[in-house]
Amino acid sequence: MKFCRDNHLIPHMFNIESLHEILRATVPPITQNEYQYFEEFKLLKIYEESSSKNYRYIPSPSEPEMLFHEFVFVLGRIAHTTISITDSDDPSITEKIQILLVEKLKFRKVDPE
Numbered sequence: 001m002k003f004c005r006d007n008h009l010i011p012h013m014f015n016i017e018s019l020h021e022i023l024r025a026t027v028p029p030i031t032q033n034e035y036q037y038f039e040e041f042k043l044l045k046i047y048e049e050s051s052s053k054n055y056r057y058i059p060s061p062s063e064p065e066m067l068f069h070e071f072v073f074v075l076g077r078i079a080h081t082t083i084s085i086t087d088s089d090d091p092s093i094t095e096k097i098q099i100l101l102v103e104k105l106k107f108r109k110v111d112p113e
Helices: 002-006 016-026 034-038 040-050 068-082 093-104
Strands: none
Touching: 002 016, 016 034, 016 040, 016 068, 068 093
16 A cells, blocks of 8 residues: 555555455455455555554554565556556557556666566
8 A cells, every 4th residue: 555655556546445456356355354354444544544644554463464476466457457558459468567567656667688
């Protein structure tokens, strides 16, 4: 969430509710605590609380953990659901991910040499 807010993805490209749904679809709850985390919309509550500059987030043990490959998959889902390309009839996910990473997140493009 902080990554999305710091890079102006939230609220400019999508809202916190959309991120909640993307995370739930990518990292489905396994334990009762994780299920409760999503059912109680704790991510939204954290988002609202974290609007102050002095807010310091402390992870909860009931919060679902995200592995690096899941994080990459979340970025792919964000690209797929939020990036629209009007110049192409059927834009590929590769094009959408490239737009998200290079144009929106300002990652530098590396030439494959």
